Amino acid sequence: MQLVCPAGNLPALMAAIDNGADAVYVGFRDQTNARAFPGLNFSDDDLRRGIACARQHRRKVYLALNTYPESARMSEWHAAVDRAADIGASAIIAADMAVLDYAARRHPDLPRHLSVQGSATTQAALRYYHERFGIARAVLPRVLSLQQVERLCAATPVPLEVFAFGSLCIMVEGRCQLSSYVTGASPNRHGVCSPARFVKWEEQTDGSRTVRLNGVLMDRYAEGEAAGYPTVCKGRFDVGGEVFHALEEPTSLNTLGLLPQLARAGVVALKIEGRQRGAAYVASVARVWRRAIDELQASNEKWSLRPEWQTELSAHAEGHQTTLGPYHRSWH
């Protein structure tokens, strides 16, 4: 099972490689990828260096080109696919059909992975992308239970990658317009969710703080209360007179405890979320997962989850909380 780690810059890519990532996924400095944040992502020079380093260590670099181009901007995505091929990426990760189609025609030897943003959750949907664009792998949205993942692994025409750790999108990826609805900035089109320029924190006279997204109150925190980043899905709202995290708490996905089951199911790759996080995060999370995977491969049935791994991972989690998320039926 391959460990696929995120990198938002060259130090993070190096950290991923040093700490046991089999592959690192990255993006260009534009809206062609779903983490189009200011100051993040790779210049061509950095990417060349990163790819050279990865090759030296026999690791892979995947280029995320997983946003949806509008007709008028198609040429930017075409150029990004060309750059990915020229620069020597091991694969591209894409969601849009036109991008996949262009890559398949222009660079048939460059493997294509279907991004999580492609929202493919069934063997029929996977068959579509496989037959139409010859995808070599698909990343599953974070919606299926473990049992559903196992069944899909048995029926899929292509190898599957699943999310293992990191911030938890609770909506079907590629199918969420909450950020778009409130701010006009959309994960699908602009590669951003709840961008910082729309976020406004305000301290009140009683020491409490409010946080707004484009003017809409996402949450209010008492003095000293831990505050999270204001995505719509993790705010506190009023439903039926009760104020609570109506959609989801600030929490991260952590499936380390499911590692043996995921391996048995035939999942080919585990994805760590977090291109927006720094090198320290990548190093620490990669190291834990590398050890866990290596021990599983060495020990077979005798593998056990070490508490120190969980402690280390929880330290990087949103609100220091983790969940098995959709893999566990009770989350649904």
Place this chain on the structure above:
Amino acid sequence: MKLSLGPLQYFWPREQVLAFYRQTRDWPLDIIYLGETVCSKRRELGTRDWIALAEELADDGREIVLSGLALLEAESELGALQRIIRNGRFTVEANDMSAVQLCRENGVRFVAGPTLNIYNARTLQLLREDGLYRLALGVEQGRELLRALDEQTRAAGETLPELEIIAWGRLPLSYSARCFTARALDVAKDQCGFRCIEHPDGLPLATREEQPFLTINGIQIQSHEVFDLCPELPELREAGIDILRLYPQIGDMAAIVNYFDAARRGEVPVERRGARNGYWEGSAGMESVNATMPI
């Protein structure tokens, strides 16, 4: 300009659903979409019932389209979708790529529903090869995006398929594996007791300063606002929109259909009845919310 009735997004009791669609026989509609698009556990009407209802309503000479789920998780849901697609008579609204593939495999023509991600002309062209005959635009697609889609399509020497836009109703904004109605009522999804039937117009969600914001509808999140593109009708015509989609909402739906019908005939000046949709102008969907009048 045609009028369509979008699929019912809420969970209503069987008798209420049947009574609702019986009434539609007297409404000036051209197209009716039928079927469960949100949650496969909702079975007041099963696949067979929806198809039977389609047969009944088709006798009036309208186009009937069977709509599929937006999110499929289980094999059984794929099986149900297969039965819908193989109905032998009606076309299908594909709300997921699973449906596109099954239509393609079965040679069935389909409408691309608003949850398919079609943002550019090449994607549209590829889907037309698969059997797409109509595009229902996604919620965030406005005038500019449509213009670019048209230009690029013409540049390729082709013309756009029939275009449909959500002109009335709460906007479907997101889908999850989690049921937010069950979460709000503090019951497990697997033992939900189908409680969303108690909320025939969804469950309102407000901010902590009582600003109405969103609507919970099972695994789907909708806008709080009921959006209304009727006053923009001349622009929609000019942009090449062929069909106005009206989503069923609780209340006097007949009056809403008549409001749009009168507008398309140009009989009366249009007085806005729902919220202004910011997406059409290219801004955030809810940006103009404060500028609207209540229904």
